[in-house]
Amino acid sequence: MNVLEELKKFREMDIPYSRVLSSMCTVSHEIAIKAHQLFINTNLGDPGIFPGTVELEKRLIEMIGELLHCKTPFGYICSGGTEANIQGIRSARNIKTKNKPNIVIPKTAHFSFEKICDILRIEVRRADVDESYKVEVGEVESLIDENTVAIVGIAGTTELGQIDPIVELSKLAEEKDIPLHIDAAFGGLVIPFMDKPYPFDFINKGVTSITIDPHKMGMATIPAGGIVFRDEKFLKSLEVETPYLTSRMQFTLTGTRPGTGVASAYAVLRALGFSGMREIVKQCLKNTKILVEEMSQLGFEPVIKPVMNVVAFRSENAEDLKSELYRRRWVISTIRNPKAMRFVIMPHVTEEVIKYFISELKEVMK
């Protein structure tokens, strides 16, 4: 058998995105795929060989900076939100230099922070959230001490798409002179394109770094995460010497690093422009509303009124429903507290997909 035929067989075992209602990734935009192909052999780990790709990354970071209200952004495109969060916290730890460092994160933070604390040997302190699942700023304050090297706020929580009170967190961070890292891995390419965007970004003086992933709502090819710092000193604090490369220093976590994420993310933002992105986000929010209406007719109530295109519906037998749906090749996810079915309404989750899904859910519930 031809090897490509063999590969196709394996690929056909995967579930197509049109049946995936749980993912923060989506079908890459067609311009992203073309851009990816053009840059397929690039390696930003050795920048002297790829000055064109380096320049493209610089321009992309500037575009992202403009979106995030930062005139002189410092950052790079990495493997995803996990790496971006690692680098955000690692830089804060390097700058604050404490013997027994700790960070204060919301209880709703993504599991990447567990990896971070393990890798960096940092104590993690989890602050409670209020009834709308936003972190309690008072709790955050009470968990801070002289060894706190960073505070984390989330703009678009993984489970519910909620936004923490970042304006207040920023005031606290400024007052205490502690770096504030914002995990906007998902929300970073949603919130700026909403009708009344919540000020989650560098517009707040206390915000020092932001995670923002083009391979989620940016429709770039995987992998494409993003980390942006307000101040160059954070990036500098991550540098190691690279004696035999075309560059002298390297601040990235990985060595060999694809230029495909840079090219595909840049292509989408340039081709669509901020106005095109606004249209995409508008459509996702409209489809989220459609799902909420359909689900409410089946008796399901959202845990919180959706803030963005992530929504969870209370259900005592969410796990059973998920399993039964999976048997029919539909993928949803669940959350445990409260028990709920969770959906991410990405660009591939169209009105048609939602209607088809609802008809199958009705069957499953019989």
Ligand code: 0PR
């Ligand atoms: N921060 C937040 C707020 C996230 O939601 C995620 C991932 C990350 C950081 C980490 O990003 P990377 O996975 O790029 O390192 N959120 C999704 C999740 O855990 C990732 C995902 C994507 C999961 C596609 C499943 C899937 O099919 O739910």
